[in-house]
Amino acid sequence: xxxIYQTPRYLVIGTGKKITLECSQTMGHDKMYWYQQxxxxxxxxxxxxxxxxxxxxxxxxxxxxxxxxxTEHFPLTLESARPSHxxxxxxxxxxxxxxxxxxxxxxxxxxVL
Amino acid sequence: xxxxxxxxSTLSVQEGDSAVIKCTYSDSASNYFPWYxxxxxxxPQLIIDIRSNVGEKKDQRIAxxxxxxxxxxxxxxxxxxPEDSAVYxxxxxxAQKLVFGQGTRLTINP
Numbered sequence: 001x002x003x004i005y006q007t008p009r010y011l012v013i014g015t016g017k018k019i020t021l022e023c024s025q026t027m028g029h030d031k032m033y034w035y036q037q038x039x040x041x042x043x044x045x046x047x048x049x050x051x052x053x054x055x056x057x058x059x060x061x062x063x064x065x066x067x068x069x070x071t072e073h074f075p076l077t078l079e080s081a082r083p084s085h086x087x088x089x090x091x092x093x094x095x096x097x098x099x100x101x102x103x104x105x106x107x108x109x110x111x112v113l
Numbered sequence: 114x115x116x117x118x119x120x121x122s123t124l125s126v127q128e129g130d131s132a133v134i135k136c137t138y139s140d141s142a143s144n145y146f147p148w149y150x151x152x153x154x155x156x157p158q159l160i161i162d163i164r165s166n167v168g169e170k171k172d173q174r175i176a177x178x179x180x181x182x183x184x185x186x187x188x189x190x191x192x193x194x195p196e197d198s199a200v201y202x203x204x205x206x207x208a209q210k211l212v213f214g215q216g217t218r219l220t221i222n223p
Contacts, residue, residue: 033211040200043157043213059212090156099145099164100206104156 002027006091006105013081014113021076021108023091031100032074035090036060037107043090049074081112116140117205119214126193127222134217136203137185145206146179146186149213152199161188193221 004025013019025032034047045058049068063085064078074093078085091105116139126132136146147162163170163177163186170177174193179186190197198221203214 040151040153040216040218042215043202045211045213048211099147099162100211101147101159101162102149102157102204104158106156 004091004093004103004105006089006108008108009106010109010111012111012113015080015082017081017112019078019081019110021089021091021110023074023076023105024072025074025091025093025103025105026072027093027103028071029093029095029103030071031094032068033092033094033102034058034064034066034074034076035092036062037088037090039088047076081110083112086110086112117203117212117214119203119217121217122215123218123220125220125222128193128195130193132190132193132197132219134188134201134203134219135185136187136205136214137183138205138207138212139184140205140207140210141181141184143184143205143207146177147204148175148177148188149202149204150199151202151216157202190219195221195223197221 007022030051032049035043037043044060046060046062047066049055055066089108092102094100094102118137144165149157150160151157161177174191176189201217205212
């Protein structure tokens, strides 16, 4: 079934660890996004990509990095996690043209101790 | 850049009553106006959208109205039910940016 998948769903790690949140979509969408969201709160865009080898920073300052080597894959990496990074991270994708109907993944809930 | 203001931030209505949420935007080039619903612990999902050449669109108990002159669009939910309780986000697709509203937490009281 065409969908967008995120792993891990839950992660608890210690300060200073490097982590990568995975996001893969099987819909052939050109555009992909990472949002940071505290439960029930605003969706903050931290990174987006309009295609392979294209990545841009969003509105929210973030110490994370992303890569887009394949159309279907858009991982997010934190080189050194801190307690302030504790949040939910939502990956989304949309088609390349026309109305941007976003399809979201289930999210990765990160807790940094 | 694109600015979007969503109001109210919280809304509590009696079951069966109507709820209205409004978003105001600044980019006159915006041409697509969707609404997303996020239930507790779930991912946001599109519930209704409207293109800039249409003033109103209805899908059963939900409707979206657009006033391009005044640069605002609204979500209307009639005959509210407990399953309508969620956080609702408007979304703006402007010339340069894609922006979500701040969200409205809707609670339906039995």
